[in-house]
Amino acid sequence: MRSLIAFFPLLVLVAGCSKETPKKEDTPELITRATLTFAPVGSGLNVVVSATDPDGEGVQNIAADGPINLTAGTTYVLTIQLINGLVSPGAAGYDLSQEVAEEGHEHQFFFSWSDPTVFSNPTGNGNIDSAADPVNYTGGPHSKDANGRPLGLSTTWTTKGSGPSTGSFRLVLKHQPNLKSDTSDATVGETDLDLTFTLNLP
Numbered sequence: 123m124r125s126l127i128a129f130f131p132l133l134v135l136v137a138g139c140s141k142e143t144p145k146k147e148d149t150p151e152l153i154t155r156a157t158l159t160f161a162p163v164g165s166g167l168n169v170v171v172s173a174t175d176p177d178g179e180g181v182q183n184i185a186a187d188g189p190i191n192l193t194a195g196t197t198y199v200l201t202i203q204l205i206n207g208l209v210s211p212g213a214a215g216y217d218l219s220q221e222v223a224e225e226g227h228e229h230q231f232f233f234s235w236s237d238p239t240v241f242s243n244p245t246g247n248g249n250i251d252s253a254a255d256p257v258n259y260t261g262g263p264h265s266k267d268a269n270g271r272p273l274g275l276s277t278t279w280t281t282k283g284s285g286p287s288t289g290s291f292r293l294v295l296k297h298q299p300n301l302k303s304d305t306s307d308a309t310v311g312e313t314d315l316d317l318t319f320t321l322n323l324p
Contacts (some may be wrong), residue, residue, distance in 0.1 A: 152183060153218055153315055154207040158293075160190070160198040160279070169198070173317050176207075189320035190291055194285040197243075199261035201276050202231065202293075204315070222314075223275055226267030228299045231274030232308040233257050236289035240323055243280040250294055253307035271302065282321055291321040 242255030262276025298311035
């Protein structure tokens with residue numbers, strides 16, 4: 123009997139420890155709709171495209187709903203809105219772009235495009251493959267974070283003077299808590315969003 127009594131508290135202790143499974147923090151945002159608005163500087167109509175994921179964490183992945191059709195020789199300010207449609211509008215966690223802005227020191231959008239001549243500014247093919255490559259983190263209050271580092275909820279783009287061009291335009295949102303720095307790239311942190319659109323320049 124004495125041995126059973128001595129053994130019983132040990133069982134309770136082991137069982138209690140096994141219930142304390144650590145929870146992963148800083149998990150990716152649940153984005154069900156991303157809206158990209160290319161607003162021409164000066165005059166002209168906005169170009170608005172979106173991507174949706176109607177079932178959230180279900181089997182469907184977020185996917186582009188249509189192509190980006192831009193005009194040659196035009197400067198655009200691109201703004202990005204992120205929504206969690208599984209939350210009621212106005213409730214906490216619905217407008218994820220606001221959350222990303224508030225946590226800008228932990229987030230960054232990276233961009234790439236397949237035709238290196240489609241934009242006259244920035245040049246190149248984007249900074250997903252190399253963070254040092256040019257992207258214009260300008261155009262709005264959330265282009266950069268509070269530390270002056272790139273964020274990318276607003277960016278500026280100038281298309282080349284003539285078309286045609288058809289290729290792809292990709293954006294990746296990285297969540298980099300305690301990791302974001304002057305040199306952190308698209309391989310650092312968790313991926314909150316990875317979208318590819320068809321990009322047309324008539």
